Amino acid sequence: MPVDTHSQPLQAAPPPTFKYKSPPSAASINASEVVSDYLARLQKAIEKPTVLDLQDVILPEGFWRDGLFLTWDLRTLRGVDKISQFLSKVVTEKRLGSLNIKPTVGNYKRLPVLQVGENAISISAYIDVESDEGLGEGIIRLFLDSNNTWKAFTIYTSLTSLKQHPEASGANRPHGGLHGDQSSNPTNWKERLAAFSEFTTSDPTVLIVGAGQAGLTVAARLTRLGIPTLIVDKNPRIGDNWRNRYHSLVLHDPVWYDHLPYIPFPKTWPIFTPKDKLGDWLEFYARSLEIPVWTSTTPTSSSYENGKWTVKVLREGKERTLSPKHVILATGHSGEPNIPTFPGQEVYKGKITHSSKWSNPERLKGKKVLVVGAGNTAHDIAQSLYSNGAYPTLIQRSSTHVLSSKIGLPALLGTTYCENGPEVEEADLQFFSLPNAVTKAYHQAIIKDLKSPSKDGQIIEGLNKAGFVTDDGPDGAGLLIKYFDVGGSYYIDIGASSMIIDGKIGVKHGRLNKFTEKGILFEDGQELEAAEVVLATGYQNMRTTAGAIFPCVKDAVKPVGGFDSEGEFNTLFRDSGHPGLWFMGMNLAHCRWYSRVLALRIAGQEFGLY
Known part of the structure; x- marks a missing residue:
């Protein structure tokens, strides 16, 4: 998720050292x-x-x-x-x-x-x-x-x-024994769940836009707290936000880092999750936790007065008006694609496709393809193109931080998230308890060590010789801090780096001047021809998406993402600048952790605690 350019400088804070005169054993x-x-x-x-x-x-x-x-x-x-x-x-x-x-x-x-x-x-x-x-x-x-x-x-x-409003889980789990023939309510569980999910006689207290991991995790937390919550999603099925992405997509984060709250992935789950498998899991997750989700539904208009929203949504051709107290924008990577425009696009005779709509690499066998971008998505698409007989070239407009999946990623996650490591609740507490400034210092040391030739150094050197420009992340702190700070421009290497080094994937580092009939002309005068151009340029910031979906909040919303002056995240999971509007996003691990933060924040308000 790209962040607004309002991130404050984060000064690294290494742990202290001392000179002991007579240290104890x-x-x-x-x-x-x-x-x-x-x-x-x-x-x-x-x-x-x-x-x-x-x-x-x-x-x-x-x-x-x-x-x-x-x-x-x-x-x-x-x-x-x-x-x-x-x-x-x-x-x-x-x-x-x-x-x-x-x-x-x-x-x-x-x-x-x-x-x-x-x-x-x-x-x-x-x-x-x-x-x-x-x-x-x-x-x-x-x-x-x-x-x-x-x-x-x-x-x-x-x-x-x-204390007065515990989660309906664990020792407080629901009884589940309300049978139609043993109570004053003649309906069974399935009928009651369907009626609850329709909100025909009441409004949801919280309306969430987006049924990806961000929306589902915070909805799971809210429903366990007894707060009526509804998710709306534009796609026909829960999980389509992952299913509809490019054909070869597999998560670059390992399973130990990616569990969702309440229902962890089973022991049989692969280390790296394929996109369609994740989409199916999200669908199962929503059903298992009885989260009301309206698919094929989009907000059409909205207003906010006297502490309540009025949101009209179009659901499968029918309009409904909802009056929630809170709206959570959880569109994340399923938000609006970031599609830049370039001079001369109209004269280009090939096809220009954003990565969110790109598919079928086999159709480009034997053809030249330019991939604008140099992050995870761009590398995956280039790798898929080469594997299907095409001739891809990455267009790199700025530097990229590269970390190997085999060596670098385990070094970054350490013994916190790994096979036979601590339970995820304990691992999360270890990880998220550290101030980001301290995390930055630890990661500076890790990245410095990874640059040795026996680790990731050989890959980095080979990439630089091939014309691919790498960086060490903000102040040498690597991938995670770069993700927090700018939201992108990194690659967890799963094979494309060696293809670049071997010349199987081409690289052009430079600024685009304009499109031509046959391809792209760069500011240095070089022109590259291509049958197709893929824009792996990411997605819009959630602040922009909020203004597009809810125009009434456009001028009030604060910058989303990046660091504030204390090293916490701007606006995400916190006050948005507009009452009753919240933002939920980031990767699966952050959604797992911060979904509880946002749910408790809303619960505290709803239960009159502040």
């Missing part, structure tokens, strides 16, 4: 006792969060990252001064209530982890947090400073449930 440190003692100190310090008190428990440049627990927002505070100001605010004091912090216990939580190095001794530990309103969890990362005092480098707290 690992055997002399009881990690559980250290954590219990530290939490007692932290609890006392935040009762009156002065700078002086916090200096005893948090390192000077330490972080407190919070997901809805301290306020109803996503915040990252760095430095004792800012954390003190944040914890002293009236709104924060109200949320804190009778805050209790204690070590986490549970069937998937690990004991505290001690790491002893020459310049850093640290402990990572899971914690439970509780306030008057809700329950939550988090992670603390403690470091032993040069004065032999344990202090936090990062503290993470996250709201996971509301």
Whole structure:
């Protein structure tokens, strides 16, 4: 998803190092006792969060990252001064209530982890947090400073449930035993579900536009919280947003990273998911979790007054008027294609196709094809073209970050998301608890290491010699930070890089001047001929899509995506700038995690908690 050009610079924050005069041995440190003692100190310090008190428990440049627990927002505070100001605010004091912090216990939580190095001794530990309103969890990362005092480098707290409104799952799962002949309601389950999904006598509280992973995951969370939710999608079937994409598409993220909430992929699932298989899974997911979805449905007009929307939708030729309190735009990659226009397009005698509509590579056997773009989609299409006997050339207009699927991707995901790794709930807590600035620092070190010839360095060198321009991501931080920062311009290599190096896929790096009758003329004077041009130029930003679908919000919506001044994401899962409008998107892992954030944010409002 491309982001608006409003991303703030994100300064990397590496973990601290110290000079120990006489460091303790690992055997002399009881990690559980250290954590219990530290939490007692932290609890006392935040009762009156002065700078002086916090200096005893948090390192000077330490972080407190919070997901809805301290306020109803996503915040990252760095430095004792800012954390003190944040914890002293009236709104924060109200949320804190009778805050209790204690070590986490549970069937998937690990004991505290001690790491002893020459310049850093640290402990990572899971914690439970509780306030008057809700329950939550988090992670603390403690470091032993040069004065032999344990202090936090990062503290993470996250709201996971509301005390008075728990999710209908696990211990609170529905009974399911309401039989027609044993109750005052003569209908059976199937009939009741159909009636509920039609919203004939009531309106959904939340209307979601888009039935991809973003819309379905947040709808799953909302329905478990008892908030009536309806998804509308323009496609005839749930999952068509994936089925309709290019023929060879297989996810570049591995299965361990891609599970959805409540229903993880089975153990038999392939490491990399084919697009049609994912589309079928999304359809199964919606049915299994009883998520109301109207397919072949599009919004036609909208307005917002007095805290409510009026949205007219066209469903299979029939118009319905809905009055939800909240609208979530979850179109993501199924939104409007980003189709740039170039001078001279009208004189070109070949075919110009956006990647969202491109198919049937076999028809281009023996022909030259230009693929404008150099990200995952462009590489996949070029690879498919070559495999079907065509002569593809990638048109690269800016640099691309390249990471190998075999070596680079496992290095990036580490032991967090892997076979026989932690359960996904635990893995997510490890991953999302880190401030993005700290993640950036870790990834800078990983990318630097990957550039060695024995890893991805040989591929990078070969690509550069072939004329393909690579980069290391923002400040050398690689793929993930580039995805967060600019939304694209990266490739997880599954084979196309070697084809470029071997000359099987051509490369032209440069700016397009204009189309000609036979192809494209570049600013350096070179002309490339082609029977077809494929525009692998991505999709429009969700802010643009929102203005197109809901014109009434066009001037109010804030930039979507990229980083804010604290290193959190702009607008996504947060206030959009227009009341009652929310944005939900990103990859499967982020949809899995942030769907709970957005659902709880809406639930807090609906249940009168803020």
